[in-house]
Amino acid sequence: MAKKQLNPRTTNFEFGGPIGATVLTVFLPIFTILINLQLTPSKIHSVTYYLNFCKSSHLWISYCLWFSLLAAGDLLLPGKTLNGVKLRDGKTLKYKINGISNSVLLLLILALRWKLTDGEMPELQYLYENHLHLAIISIIFSVYLSCFVYLKSFINNTLLALGGNSGNVIYDWFIGRELNPRIGSSFDIKLFCELRPGMLLWFLINLSCLHHYYVTHNRELNDSLVLINLLQALYIFDGVLNEEGLLTMIDITTDGFGFMLAFGDLTFVPFTYALQARFLSVSPIHLGKYRTSLILSLMSLGYWIFHSSNREKSQFKKGKLPHLKAIQTKRGTKLLCDSWWSVSQHINYFGDWLISLSWCLTTWFQTPLTYYYSVYFAVLLFHRQKRDEKKCSEKYGNDWIKYQERVPYKIIPYVY
Known part of the structure; x- marks a missing residue:
């Protein structure tokens, strides 16, 4: 070359x-x-x-x-x-x-x-x-x-x-x-x-x-x-x-x-x-057991979504989950659109953002300063999603259009 x-x-x-x-x-x-x-x-x-x-x-x-x-x-x-x-x-x-x-x-x-x-x-x-x-x-x-x-x-x-x-x-x-x-x-x-x-x-x-x-x-x-x-x-x-x-x-x-x-x-x-x-x-500050439980629940939910969805995609790429539905592309690869990945195109991003929000809540509502991270992270994930969408659209063409019809939500299910 x-x-x-x-x-x-x-x-x-x-x-x-x-x-x-x-x-x-x-x-x-x-x-x-x-x-x-x-x-x-x-x-x-x-x-x-x-x-x-x-x-x-x-x-x-x-x-x-x-x-x-x-x-x-x-x-x-x-x-x-x-x-x-x-x-x-x-x-x-x-x-x-x-x-x-x-x-x-x-x-x-x-x-x-x-x-x-x-x-x-x-x-x-x-x-x-x-x-x-x-x-x-x-x-x-x-x-x-x-x-x-x-x-x-x-x-x-x-x-x-x-x-x-x-x-x-x-x-x-x-x-x-x-x-x-x-x-x-x-x-x-x-x-x-x-x-x-x-x-x-x-x-x-x-x-x-x-x-x-x-x-x-x-x-x-x-x-x-x-x-x-x-x-x-x-x-x-x-x-x-x-x-x-x-x-x-x-x-x-x-x-x-x-x-x-x-x-x-x-x-x-x-x-x-x-x-x-x-x-x-x-x-x-002293959070106490109720606020601590709320924060732990939010972190656990985010971590579960983030970790299990990433693991599922990784296992699928290795051919270990052949039963999951996917779109066969002309490039010879598959676009997963089942289980976690039927909920949104970047469901792992949503889990990751919930994790970031749980961290900010440890300061409760004393200051908006510490919530900078969750806001920044949302902007970062949105930018990554738009970047990935552009790359995949160019890469897969009509197959990407079919994929978007099957999985319309980009990050947050039923919202965006």
């Missing part, structure tokens, strides 16, 4: 093209900093104080050490090797899946530190007190990483993302030019960043908020902080332990890796998804 055919020039732009990419590159980091400023326990610090983080080399060392140790664990800890999807150049990349061993090691280290420090873990307090500093460092680190993978994408015979080869430096840097940037043959930068540094840091930030309350309130626990830690830890480790599911998702199979994903994975996830825990560490 000729290089021009293998890596065609991108003509369709997303996010408003180069101008939109520039605006988002500036706006999203500023938004992340400002929203976290609202949840900083001490309101007396000036902006100059926060920008002086550059003088604190230990913060850079801490963040880089965190990233490097996780990368080492990704390469060295035991796991299984799986094949990704077949790429358009005919190649199939191999991925090392070892989320279980990484998670077990992290939890063992935390348990050991808890035992050795009698519950007063200086590492978690350090993370809590330097939260905003580390957020800024992660932003700058994302910029550096994005520049690295962008320059790396110009190496000969690199497979580029179809959406990131426009020729415009800003846009391609933002969207991601190379499809699967790797160091060597085994360290996949995109898959690693999707699940390791940001997701596990999110878990530790939540834990640091609970720990801060524990050590500053005579070793007492708060039910709302405990609940948000448990709910989000379940979600985090469910993702990390089932990382092989990512191998068929659009982030891995289609999107390039640029600033959009680097910033999203390394900064946006840990430093905005932890807003509920950060807020509750500053303004704790």
Whole structure:
């Protein structure tokens, strides 16, 4: 296949093209900093104080050490090797899946530190007190990483993302030019960043908020902080332990890796998804058994829909559910339209959104700030649905029209 055919020039732009990419590159980091400023326990610090983080080399060392140790664990800890999807150049990349061993090691280290420090873990307090500093460092680190993978994408015979080869430096840097940037043959930068540094840091930030309350309130626990830690830890480790599911998702199979994903994975996830825990560490509330039961019920419903629908589609793709009804397409593939997937085209999105709402309810109605996540997530899922619909319409043609007639609702059954 000729290089021009293998890596065609991108003509369709997303996010408003180069101008939109520039605006988002500036706006999203500023938004992340400002929203976290609202949840900083001490309101007396000036902006100059926060920008002086550059003088604190230990913060850079801490963040880089965190990233490097996780990368080492990704390469060295035991796991299984799986094949990704077949790429358009005919190649199939191999991925090392070892989320279980990484998670077990992290939890063992935390348990050991808890035992050795009698519950007063200086590492978690350090993370809590330097939260905003580390957020800024992660932003700058994302910029550096994005520049690295962008320059790396110009190496000969690199497979580029179809959406990131426009020729415009800003846009391609933002969207991601190379499809699967790797160091060597085994360290996949995109898959690693999707699940390791940001997701596990999110878990530790939540834990640091609970720990801060524990050590500053005579070793007492708060039910709302405990609940948000448990709910989000379940979600985090469910993702990390089932990382092989990512191998068929659009982030891995289609999107390039640029600033959009680097910033999203390394900064946006840990430093905005932890807003509920950060807020509750500053303004704790007592939920009580009735409100706790309501939140747990909503989370359970969302998790059941999300997990069982995803599992059903995965099993169907592997040929293990041949009895389910599907539309045979001219491309030789099938569009599932039975069981969960007869209710809506993206029923898993609906379950995922219910989960996000349950997290926000842990702060009850003290502030609209913590509901940002559920609103943002709804917009994100809507954007993904529209993007997927456009791609499938082009891919399947008349078969997609038949599918939409069979499954008319897009995300929320009987509503949208």
